[in-house]
Amino acid sequence: MDEKRMRAWAQVDLTALRANVRTLRAKAPTAAFMAVVKADAYGHGMIPCAKAAVEAGATWLGAATPEEALTLRAAGLKARTLCWLWTPGGPWQECVEADIDVTVSAMWALREATTAAQAAGRPARVQLKLDAGLGRNGAQPAQWPELVARARAAERDGLIRVTGVWAHFSCADEPGHPSIARELTVFTEALAQAEAAGLTPEVRHLANSPGTLTLPEAHFDLVRPGVAMYGISPVPEIGGPADFGLRPVMTVAGRLASVKRVPGGHGVSYGHKYVTPGETTLALVPLGYADGVPRHASGTGPVLVAGKWRTVAGRVAMDQFVVDLGADAAEPGDEAVLFGPGDQGEPTAEDWARACGTIAYEIVTRVGARVPRVYVGESPGPDPDPDPDPGDAAPCPTA
Numbered sequence: 001m002d003e004k005r006m007r008a009w010a011q012v013d014l015t016a017l018r019a020n021v022r023t024l025r026a027k028a029p030t031a032a033f034m035a036v037v038k039a040d041a042y043g044h045g046m047i048p049c050a051k052a053a054v055e056a057g058a059t060w061l062g063a064a065t066p067e068e069a070l071t072l073r074a075a076g077l078k079a080r081t082l083c084w085l086w087t088p089g090g091p092w093q094e095c096v097e098a099d100i101d102v103t104v105s106a107m108w109a110l111r112e113a114t115t116a117a118q119a120a121g122r123p124a125r126v127q128l129k130l131d132a133g134l135g136r137n138g139a140q141p142a143q144w145p146e147l148v149a150r151a152r153a154a155e156r157d158g159l160i161r162v163t164g165v166w167a168h169f170s171c172a173d174e175p176g177h178p179s180i181a182r183e184l185t186v187f188t189e190a191l192a193q194a195e196a197a198g199l200t201p202e203v204r205h206l207a208n209s210p211g212t213l214t215l216p217e218a219h220f221d222l223v224r225p226g227v228a229m230y231g232i233s234p235v236p237e238i239g240g241p242a243d244f245g246l247r248p249v250m251t252v253a254g255r256l257a258s259v260k261r262v263p264g265g266h267g268v269s270y271g272h273k274y275v276t277p278g279e280t281t282l283a284l285v286p287l288g289y290a291d292g293v294p295r296h297a298s299g300t301g302p303v304l305v306a307g308k309w310r311t312v313a314g315r316v317a318m319d320q321f322v323v324d325l326g327a328d329a330a331e332p333g334d335e336a337v338l339f340g341p342g343d344q345g346e347p348t349a350e351d352w353a354r355a356c357g358t359i360a361y362e363i364v365t366r367v368g369a370r371v372p373r374v375y376v377g378e379s380p381g382p383d384p385d386p387d388p389d390p391g392d393a394a395p396c397p398t399a
């Protein structure tokens with residue numbers, strides 16, 4: 001559909017995404033690159049983003065759930081794919097049959113993986129996850145020796161192949177945080193135990209976006225950036241995207257659905273939390289919390305309308321919110337830009353995060369399914385010669 005006729009849209013710049021992948025790869029030149037595309041690629045659209053990341057040199061894809069990993073396979077993506085958020089009874093066998101690397105953090109999961117391998121008639125590719133200190137998923141260091149020994153036994157029985165050992169940082173976005181060195185040490189010790197037990201993982205990995213950008217000692221064999229690939233700084237206190245050579249990929253905008261003069265003293269939106277200070281022009285932006293605009297943005301969220309930043313006036317409703325244009329003019333159909341790269345004067349996702357007391361991860365990931373994604377910079381399709389830079393190849397002339 002033509003953007004000119006759309007209520008609202010999220011433009012996703014795949015050229016920027018490919019450039020971000022290359023920038024991140026250059027920061028970790030000796031490590032393989034896993035593009036983390038969970039949660040619909042942080043709201044950007046999983047399949048187009050995964051394809052673009054592969055075009056730019058990602059050799060692994062990272063998903064949280066097995067369903068996400070299976071969706072990547074169903075779309076024809078053949079890159080090595082790891083998923084990590086399992087619950088008992090999950091689709092282990094489907095993943096083994098689809099050549100997906102599965103993560104095991106506990107003995108029950110190892111049992112389900114080996115059972116699935118037997119049913120599938122082929123070994124499961126298993127990556128063992130350690131809780132190096134995050135306190136979320138992963139085996140505790142105390143359980144690690146047993147998990148490693150059982151995994152090695154299953155490997156000897158031909159049921160699994162342990163392809164990786166990994167962990168996840170707790171505070172990599174706070175440079176100098178004492179947990180970083182501690183978790184590196186715990187991880188290194190666990191690696192030594194795994195190797196002593198006879199495991200020979202292809203990839204040992206620990207680094208998310210902040211680790212990729214700021215902790216070269218944490219790169220090991222593979223890095224797993226997510227948010228930075230989408231052009232959002234994982235450490236906004238240290239620098240914005242441009243400081244790391246990154247460019248935001250998503251722009252969210254809509255078209256004004258109403259522009260009208262109202263008298264002073266007019267309440268605006270539910271609860272009348274905003275009252276016009278005098279006669280003014282109100283514009284209606286057709287995006288609300290059902291589209292991912294946080295209700296916490298009521299009275300604080302920034303929007304570019306008619307050349308200036310405006311602030312959400314009153315409450316964000318399910319489908320819409322209002323801005324006060326004062327004496328400025330606008331027309332129904334004019335663009336309201338909530339956030340984008342920032343270089344056309346619009347706010348960024350980081351600005352929205354600050355206005356709403358959250359992180360930019362949440363701002364982009366929550367953009368609702370009702371907002372169509374409009375892709376720009378899509379590659380013309382499979383390139384027969386993936387080197388050096390298929391993503392930017394000129395479109396092939398169509399016959």
Ligand SMILES: *Cc1c(COP(=O)(O)O)cnc(C)c1O
Pocket residue numbers: 036038064084168207208209210224225226227228234
């Ligand atoms: C989400 C996630 C990542 C990516 O994190 P970013 O901070 O977005 O780079 C990496 N690894 C795991 C296990 C994750 O869950």
